[in-house]
Amino acid sequence: MRILITGTPGTGKSSVSSIISRRKGWALLRLKDIAEKGCVIKKEGKEKIVDLGKLRSATLRELKGKKDAIIEGHLGCEFHLPVDFAFVLRTRPSALRRRLAKRGYPAGKIQVNLLSEMLDYCTQLSEQNNPHVLEVDTTGKSAKETSIRIIRYLEGKVKKLDQVCWKKELRKAALLHL
């Protein structure tokens, strides 16, 4: 089994993928780590601009020979990967704002990430690039609870996960900024 765990920064990809990897004994491929090894084109302040083609090729090389693996990272929605399922972690914008503020992100960075969450950026791209995409709402749940839900889905013990819609939040944000 190979899975992708993607989503907006702060939705819990690293925490959730660590738990699943530990519980299932599957290899964990972190796109951030792979990108560091020769896929960063340039740095803009603290932000790193990644060559997506190189990142995909490097990820495919790392996947070789691994029957079971979890690929984790927000850039995972940007291209096709040979996975059985792509899970998109979602978080209600108000809760995501709190998580990102806790990290000390500047206001502009929080805003960009919240907008991307409200516009379903990772879900839409994942659906363009992968056939089996599932959304998982992490709001009000611990990383452990979210991991268990994903594992139960993979084991066929639950048949469906979530379908989020932050339209109301998006409308409110748009009105506030007019």
Ligand SMILES: Nc1ncnc2c1ncn2[C@@H]1O[C@H](COP(=O)(O)OP(=O)(O)OP(=O)(O)O)[C@@H](O)[C@H]1O
């Ligand atoms: N339901 C949840 N699932 C996952 N993480 C959660 C959850 N609730 C709170 N958190 C917290 O949210 C924070 C963000 O988690 P994490 O670093 O795993 O996100 P990420 O998606 O990997 O972010 P990035 O893309 O920046 O690497 C952590 O402090 C984590 O403990």
Ligand SMILES: [Mg+2]
């Ligand atoms: Mg992470």
